[in-house]
Amino acid sequence: MGCVSSNLLSQDEELAQLGSSSLGHHIVSLTSTTYGLLTLDPPSEPKPQVINSWELMSGLEAQSFRKPKPFPALCPPNGENRVVIYTTSLRGVRKTFEACNAVRSAFEALGVQVCERDVSMHAAFRDELRLLLKGKPALPPRVFVKGLYIGGADDILCLADEGLFSELLQGLPRKKPGAVCDGCGDMRFLPCSHCSGSCKALVRVKEDASAVARTLVVKCSRCNENGLVLCPLCS
Structure with missing residues (x-):
């Protein structure tokens, strides 16, 4: 058939x-x-596979979940209960400039009030950072939180990836959204009112009582090398 x-x-x-x-x-x-x-014959249904999560985690060591090592205690001046970032506004080295912007943005995203110290605008900040690190790399950005030295941009990125960045900033003063300093507009510096930013001052000098006073031009003692003074409200 x-x-x-x-x-x-x-x-x-x-x-x-x-x-x-x-x-x-x-x-x-x-x-x-x-x-x-x-x-x-209809195809046989595959048997459900049971995954034991404890067996998958049995090979993991406890040290993989440990917190990072304690940060060294290095406190900048007036940095006991705040975030202090040493940055640069110079764009000569683009990588350094972008790293400073990235670190600043990370703190601003969490609404934390930051004390930023620009080493390119104030030589005293540069000397201050070198004295703090004492031979360690002083290339900006350098971050200090609550009197502890955190590190640079890579260290901040690692903390954010591990979920420890927010914990580190607990208890710090917050900044209101959109708020700026009334004195400098968040520029942190003001032109010197004594020399108008020229870094020069006039001084009258008398060699003796009978001599005619002479006018000398000297360096202004109230401002820095750029003719700027720190903002008294936010610095």
Whole structure:
């Protein structure tokens, strides 16, 4: 039933095929009726795989979850309960400038009040940072939090990745959104009112009581090398 090819072949052809070494199988063609009688077993459903999370975590060491090492105690002047960042506004080295901006933005995103000290605008800040680090790399940015030396931009990024950045800033004063300093507009410096930023001052000098007083030009003692003074409100 349903073997069409078998009916079409003659006896001689069947004998020739049986004797041939190349054809070792009987040719069978199935009709549509035969297909309808076939029953196929449905595919078996895969057994659910049970994952034991404790077995996956058994190979992990406890030290992989440890907190970072304690930060060294290095406190900048007036930096006991605040964030102090030593930065630079010079764009000579683009990588350094962008790293300073990234660190500043990280603190601003969390709304933390920051005391930023620009070493390129005030030489005293540069000397202050070198004295604090004492031979360690003093390339900005350098971050100090609550009198502890945190490090540079890479260290801040690692703390953020480990989820420890927010914990480090707990208890610090916050800055209101959009608030700026009324004295300097968050520029942190003001032009010297004594020399108008020229770094020069006039001094009258008398060598003796009878001599005529002479006017000398000296360096202004109230401002820094750029003719600027620190803002009295936010510095």
